[in-house]
Amino acid sequence: MRALQQTLTLAWRSLVQVRHNPWELGDYSIQPILFLVLFLYVFGGAISGTPDDYLSYMLPGVIVMNLVFVTVYVGHGLNTDLTKGIFDRFRALPIPRWAPLAGRIVADLAKQSLCILLLLGVGYLLGFRPDSSILAVVAMVALLLLFALSASWIMVLVGVVARDPEHVQLFGFTALFPVTFVSNAFVPVATMPGWLQGVVQANPVSVLTDAVRGxxxxxxxxxxxxxxxxxxVALTALFAPLSVWALNRRLARG
Structure with a gap:
């Protein structure tokens, strides 16, 4: 219980830091809303005939896209703590070695939850109506947060090996753009070339988007x-051990 309390305290520290970095808050709130509105009214008529029809198809894709993008801030925040020596100060405190990293990830999940609810609320104002029970919506949020947790380990590894926070963002967004847009988040798979459809269907972003739509x-x-x-499970099994190994190695190097 003491370790849990310390982890939550460090998570609260990460949440409070948003006040000093308003651009991060914008990525969790303003940016996804802009994507939602722009994609809806610019591409809605061309893809689905009317924006109203496109909203039901596209809203799950926007939720998944934003969930993947904002995991970059886990690596960004971790790299900032490492490069500025804050992580070394944490190691001198009587807290578990894993608490600073766990606190960073828990804070990100809290921000992800807020973003998901915000997008659902804006979608409702635009005319979106879920055709499922409240339990299904809760299960959807839980699935999204579980996937965000697993994807965060990728950005933890990037945050550990990157030279500075700017390189975390550069690599993270550059790598995530093709993964996100080569998916069924915004366009039906049937409209794509045959050689690309198999790649899109196997894309984890497509699989998660289909789950959210269902x-x-x-x-x-x-x-x-x-x-x-x-x-x-696969992402966590692969990247969590690599991330912990890389973090311990960097801390041992000083």
């Missing part, structure tokens, strides 16, 4: 949810 709109659920869970 839980929100009452479509197929079992296969995409199980696929998303499989991707979450």
């Amino acid at each position: 839980l929100l709109l009452g479509g197929p659920v079992a296969a995409p949810v199980l696929g998303s869970l499989a991707w979450a």
Whole structure:
């Protein structure tokens, strides 16, 4: 319980830091809303005939896209603490060695939760209506947060090995753009070239987007949810040990 309390205290520290970095708050709130509105009214008519029809298809994609993008701030914040020596100060405190990293990840999950609810609220104002139960919506949020947790380990590794916070953002966004847009988040797979469709269908962003659509709109659920869970387990199993090893190595090097 003491370790949990210390982790939550460090998570609160990360949340309070948003006051000093308003651009981060914008990425969690203003930016996804802009993406939602712009994609809806610019591409909605061309893709689905009307913006109203496109909203149901596109809103889950925007939620997943933003969830993936903002995991960059886990690595960015961790790299900032490492390069400025704050992590070394944490090591001198009578707290578990894993508490600063866990606090950073817990804070990110709190921000992710706020962003998901914000996008659902804006979508509701624009006319989106879920065609499922409240339990399905809660399950959707839980699935998204679980996937965000697994994806955060990738950015933890980037944050440990990168030279400075700017390189974390440069590498993170450069790598995530093709993964996010080469998916079914905004365009149906059937409209893409045949050689690309297999890649898109195997993309974890596509699998998670299908799961969110199923839980929100009452479509197929079992296969995409199980696929998303499989991707979450695989990403965690691969990147969590690598991240911890790289972090311990960097701290040992001083």
